[in-house]
Each structure stands twice: as C-alpha cells, then as structure tokens.
Amino acid sequence: MKEQLIQEAMAARKHAHIPYSNFAVGAALLTSNKRIYSGCNIENASFGLTNCAERTAIFKAVSEGEHIIEAIAVVADTKGPVSPCGACRQVLAEFCDENTKIYLTNLHGNTEEWTMAQLLPGAFRSADMK
Numbered sequence: 206m207k208e209q210l211i212q213e214a215m216a217a218r219k220h221a222h223i224p225y226s227n228f229a230v231g232a233a234l235l236t237s238n239k240r241i242y243s244g245c246n247i248e249n250a251s252f253g254l255t256n257c258a259e260r261t262a263i264f265k266a267v268s269e270g271e272h273i274i275e276a277i278a279v280v281a282d283t284k285g286p287v288s289p290c291g292a293c294r295q296v297l298a299e300f301c302d303e304n305t306k307i308y309l310t311n312l313h314g315n316t317e318e319w320t321m322a323q324l325l326p327g328a329f330r331s332a333d334m335k
C-alpha cells in the first residue's frame with residue numbers, strides 16, 4: 206500500500222497549479238473504507254489562498270463521506286523527504302489517529318515513515334474543548 210500511495214501522489218503532483226512557486230507537491234491517502242484520494246497543491250494570484258496537496262486530498266476524501274485516514278503519502282522535488290506545513294499537520298490530525306502512517310518522500314525515493322503523533326505532537330483536538 207505504501208508504494209501505491211506514493212505512485213498515486215506522484216500522479217496527482219503532475220496536476221499541481223503552481224504558476225507562482227513552480228513547486229509541485231502531490232499527496233495520496235487511504236481511508237478506512239479502503240478508498241484512495243489524491244491531491245495536488247493549488248496556488249492563487251492571491252497567494253495566501255493557496256491550498257497544499259495534503260489538504261486538497263483530505264478535503265476530497267471528507268467531502269465524499271470519508272472521515273478516517275489510515276495512511277497518507279506526500280511527494281515533492283525536495284532534497285530530502287518533503288516536510289508538510291503546520292496547517293496541513295493540524296488538518297491531518299483531525300482525521301488521523303496517533304498511529305496513522307505518514308509517508309514522506311521525494312523524487313529520488315528518499316522516504317521516511319512518520320506517525321501522526323510524531324508529525325504533530327500536542328495537536329489541538331476537539332476533545333480538548335470544554
């Protein structure tokens with residue numbers, strides 16, 4: 206499954222809309238219903254509206270009724286494995302448990318396996334609200 210997710214992330218990366226950064230990112234995730242959703246980064250002339258590849262994939266899954274992520278792969282043309290931004294780490298935490306596998310890789314196949322707990326220790330969760 207890890208290799209399949211990486212391949213799907215690579216394929217989605219090709220659709221990145223990146224006229225401003227020219228930095229393409231792809232992501233692909235597996236849900237608890239064994240469906241795969243992928244996404245790319247989508248930039249905007251109003252730069253702050255950019256959506257990262259990870260969040261594109263997550264929002265696609267959630268909008269089809271999938272709320273549990275079992276694993277996700279992210280790929281970009283980075284020196285080492287790509288490092289998801291803070292916003293995506295927090296959004297991931299909403300739909301992952303602490304053991305969810307996060308595969309971070311690059312175009313050279315340098316891959317690291319993280320867990321959600323490693324990716325965002327101390328994530329803010331709804332259970333924290335009083």
Ligand SMILES: O=c1ccn([C@H]2C[C@H](O)[C@@H](CO)O2)c(=O)[nH]1
Pocket residue numbers: 223226228229230245246247248255256257258259279287288289290293
């Ligand atoms: O993990 C990451 C890091 C960056 N980006 C995007 C946002 C922007 O379009 C470009 C440069 O930051 O890369 C992602 O999609 N995912």
Ligand SMILES: [Zn+2]
Pocket residue numbers: 257258259260289290291292293294
């Ligand atoms: Zn991000």
